[in-house]
Amino acid sequence: DIQMTQSPSTLSASVGDRVTITCRASQSISRWLAWYQQKPGEAPKVLIYKASTLERGVPSRFSGGGSGTEFTLTISSLQPDDFATYYCQQYKSYSAEAFGQGTKVEIK
Amino acid sequence: QVQLVQSGAEVKKPGASVKVSCKVSGYMLSKLSMHWVRQAPGKGLEWMGGFDPGDGETIYAQKFQGRVTVTEDTSTDTAYMELSSLRSEDTAVYFCATGIMGVGTAYYFDYWGQGTLVTVSS
Numbered sequence: 001d002i003q004m005t006q007s008p009s010t011l012s013a014s015v016g017d018r019v020t021i022t023c024r025a026s027q028s029i030s031r032w033l034a035w036y037q038q039k040p041g042e043a044p045k046v047l048i049y050k051a052s053t054l055e056r057g058v059p060s061r062f063s064g065g066g067s068g069t070e071f072t073l074t075i076s077s078l079q080p081d082d083f084a085t086y087y088c089q090q091y092k093s094y095s096a097e098a099f100g101q102g103t104k105v106e107i108k
Numbered sequence: 109q110v111q112l113v114q115s116g117a118e119v120k121k122p123g124a125s126v127k128v129s130c131k132v133s134g135y136m137l138s139k140l141s142m143h144w145v146r147q148a149p150g151k152g153l154e155w156m157g158g159f160d161p162g163d164g165e166t167i168y169a170q171k172f173q174g175r176v177t178v179t180e181d182t183s184t185d186t187a188y189m190e191l192s193s194l195r196s197e198d199t200a201v202y203f204c205a206t207g208i209m210g211v212g213t214a215y216y217f218d219y220w221g222q223g224t225l226v227t228v229s230s
Contacts, residue, residue, distance in 0.1 A: 001170075034216035036153075043203055043220035044153065050210065055218070087153055091214040096169035098214070099153040 002026050002090055006100035012108040017078045021103045023071045023088035032092040035064055035073045038102075039084045047086075048073065075105075083107055110135045112204050112221035119227045125192040128224045130204030137185040141207040141215060144178060144189040146200040147223075156189070158207055158215065194228045201225050 003026040013019050023033065031051035036044035046055050048064035051071055061076045075082055088100040115129040132140065143158030157168035157178050166178050177190045187204055201223040207215030 032210050032213050036217075043205075043223055044217070045220075046216060046218050049208070049216050089153075089216060091210055091216045094155070094167055094169065094214045096154050096156070096171040098155045101152045 001095040001097055002029060002093060003097060004088055004090055004100040006086075006088055006103050008103060009101065010104045010106060012106050013078050014108045015078055015080060017108075019075045019078055019105060021073045021086055021088075021105075023066075023073070023100050025069045025071075025090055028068045029090045029092040031067045032090060033064075033066070033071050034089045034091060035062075036087045036089065037082075037084045038087065044087060078105070110140070110206060110219040112206070112219055114202075114204060114221040114224045117225040117227070119229065120194050122195055122228055122230055124194050124228075125190055126194060126226050127188055127190040128202050128204075128226070130187040130189075130221050132185040132187070136182070137180055137187060138182040141209065142178070142180065142187040143205050143207045143215060143217060144176075145203045145205055145217065147203070148197070148200040151200075156191075156202075159187075160209075162209070191226075194226075196228050199226065199228045 005024045007022050033051045035048040038044040047058050052064045063074050065072045085102045085104045087102050111133045113131045118126050120126050144156040156172050179188045203223050204221040205217035206219040
């Protein structure tokens with residue numbers, strides 16, 4: 001199975017900061033990667049799919065990049081609504097471990 | 109707009125089974141690929157299984173093979189996930205989610221239900 005590893009696990013930042021989260025796959029997944037945002041008590045919400053395509057309705061301050069085994073999610077200017085946990089997910093193949101372990105973005 | 113509404117919280121004893129439902133509105137279940145993802149308290153997301161309309165088959169994660177059954181009632185646009193032989197480690201929030209496939213790939217998930225908490229405790 002393909003393993004997904006996110007870093008960092010926790011990120012402390014301030015409103016207005018530029019933040020980047022990294023997701024690494026244990027083998028190439030081409031660009032079959034999605035990013036999700038999850039707030040406490042809520043379901044995840046897809047932000048980006050196919051590594052860099054923004055889901056409709058998602059603010060343009062979110063962007064995704066990468067291919068193969070290394071990917072990034074960048075928030076260009078952190079807003080109060082962005083404090084949440086972010087997950088990457090590979091969808092090249094079926095696996096219970098398709099999701100990364102999550103990155104919590106907290107207020108500095 | 110697709111909406112997914114799940115059944116309420118459940119408390120089960122070890123060894124029992126649980127069946128969670130997911131009612132679809134705003135679209136036909138038969139045209140969707142419905143999947144199930146769970147999240148243990150304070151933990152990450154785990155894909156359990158789902159329906160692949162391309163070949164009409166249900167696919168399960170190897171970890172849950174033999175314990176999970178995903179079914180659909182297209183007459184009521186309701187999907188179901190049944191997990192058997194429950195143990196304490198199965199305590200989690202269970203989500204249904206609609207899948208979007210890449211080209212010859214697995215799925216990412218665009219619409220999600222609100223989640224159903226299943227607690228396994230003696």
